[in-house]
Amino acid sequence: MGYKVVVAGATGNVGREMLNILDERQFPVDEIAVLASRRSQGTEVSFGDKTLKIQDIEQFDFAGWDMTLFAIGSDATKKYAPIAAKAGCVVIDNSSLYRYDPDIPLIVPEVNPEAITGYSKKNIIANPNCSTAQMVVALKPLHERARIKRVVVSTYQSVSGSGKEGMDELWDQTKGMYVPGQEVEPNKFQKQIAFNVIPQIDVFMEDGSTKEEWKMVVETKKIVDPKIKVTATCVRVPVFVGHAESINIEFEDFLDEDEARDILREAPGIMVVDKREPGGYTTPVECVGDYATFISRIRQDSTIDNGLNLWCVSDNLRKGAALNAVQIAELLGNRVLKKG
Numbered sequence: 001m002g003y004k005v006v007v008a009g010a011t012g013n014v015g016r017e018m019l020n021i022l023d024e025r026q027f028p029v030d031e032i033a034v035l036a037s038r039r040s041q042g043t044e045v046s047f048g049d050k051t052l053k054i055q056d057i058e059q060f061d062f063a064g065w066d067m068t069l070f071a072i073g074s075d076a077t078k079k080y081a082p083i084a085a086k087a088g089c090v091v092i093d094n095s096s097l098y099r100y101d102p103d104i105p106l107i108v109p110e111v112n113p114e115a116i117t118g119y120s121k122k123n124i125i126a127n128p129n130c131s132t133a134q135m136v137v138a139l140k141p142l143h144e145r146a147r148i149k150r151v152v153v154s155t156y157q158s159v160s161g162s163g164k165e166g167m168d169e170l171w172d173q174t175k176g177m178y179v180p181g182q183e184v185e186p187n188k189f190q191k192q193i194a195f196n197v198i199p200q201i202d203v204f205m206e207d208g209s210t211k212e213e214w215k216m217v218v219e220t221k222k223i224v225d226p227k228i229k230v231t232a233t234c235v236r237v238p239v240f241v242g243h244a245e246s247i248n249i250e251f252e253d254f255l256d257e258d259e260a261r262d263i264l265r266e267a268p269g270i271m272v273v274d275k276r277e278p279g280g281y282t283t284p285v286e287c288v289g290d291y292a293t294f295i296s297r298i299r300q301d302s303t304i305d306n307g308l309n310l311w312c313v314s315d316n317l318r319k320g321a322a323l324n325a326v327q328i329a330e331l332l333g334n335r336v337l338k339k340g
């Protein structure tokens with residue numbers, strides 16, 4: 001016996017990846033429904049070798065469905081997630097709407113699977129921000145060994161983090177650079193994204209940081225340890241898929257780079273690629289379609305007593321969103337609903 005599963009936002013980048021990953025990982029699905037807005041009603045999406053027809057979320061009755069994976073943005077989530085949760089269908093939400101609610105668990109299964117028990121307070125589970133997800137997979141095993149005091153992270157985030165429109169803007173602007181008369185003005189992004197980098201993701205906060213940076217700080221505390229201090233600079237780069245991060249970590253105890261490499265090699269969800277030779281590291285284009293968080297360039301930071309630097313790359317649509325959501329669904333199934 002399997003589950004009755006709903007995917008909301010199934011026409012989007014994340015929703016389509018959710019369907020691919022549910023199929024790839026042979027999640028025990030008895031029945032599946034795919035939802036999006038009314039404008040997509042009747043359009044078709046693939047699920048393994050099947051073709052499914054999109055239903056209008058507005059008209060959908062969530063009663064009798066076990067779980068629903070949401071990737072429709074915060075505004076639509078605010079409207080529909082409470083309806084699903086109230087109907088007894090557990091919501092696994094990709095938006096930032098519920099992440100900071102103390103009564104809603106925020107889960108990265110490799111890091112804090114035990115938090116799953118908190119789902120029943122509201123029947124909702126939150127999936128973290130894409131940049132947070134890959135970073136905490138790397139931080140957790142190192143924290144267990146040497147206690148992290150402070151993290152300085154700079155991100156290099158692909159345009160797929162801002163949905164289909166972001167990918168189209170990079171594509172069209174890039175083409176427009178070569179075809180006279182086809183220049184494309186910034187629309188989704190604040191400035192030109194083709195052949196450029198933009199140090200702003202999401203809106204500005206009062207202290208001068210952006211909301212994306214704030215999310216990395218607050219979410220790391222909720223998922224790993226409230227004592228960890230994080231300072232982040234989040235940057236959009238002209239890459240289609242795959243987020244990269246340069247991470248500097250200060251520990252309470254000394255941690256040798258070789259031991260850190262060994263710890264990371266053994267840690268769940270991580271692939272270490274760290275050869276000190278040209279090309280002996282992972283770049284975003286190489287992580288696309290993969291489940292792993294890739295760690296490279298592990299080295300001592302000799303400017304402080306207990307410091308390490310590393311380079312972290314992962315597919316933001318997978319570990320940063322759809323894969324993590326499916327892993328949460330697996331956790332919910334294995335530890336709570338126990339039907340599969």
Ligand SMILES: NC(=O)C1=CN([C@@H]2O[C@H](COP(=O)(O)OP(=O)(O)OC[C@H]3O[C@@H](n4cnc5c(N)ncnc54)[C@H](OP(=O)(O)O)[C@@H]3O)[C@@H](O)[C@H]2O)C=CC1
Binds near residue numbers: 015072073131
């Ligand atoms: N965990 C994370 O870090 C990440 C989270 N996300 C979350 O997932 C969401 C979707 O991202 P992504 O797939 O990249 O975005 P896309 O723009 O590619 O897709 C958006 C999806 O949301 C649907 N949608 C939009 N508005 C509504 C509505 N009012 N009612 C029903 N469905 C609606 C769209 O349906 P239609 O085609 O009908 O318009 C489409 O399926 C993001 O907004 C974000 O909240 C995304 C990336 C990473």
Ligand SMILES: N[C@@H](CC(=O)OP(=O)(O)O)C(=O)O
Binds near residue numbers: 129202316
């Ligand atoms: N903000 C991320 C993607 C995203 O949707 O994040 P969030 O779920 O925190 O809004 C990016 O642009 O790369």
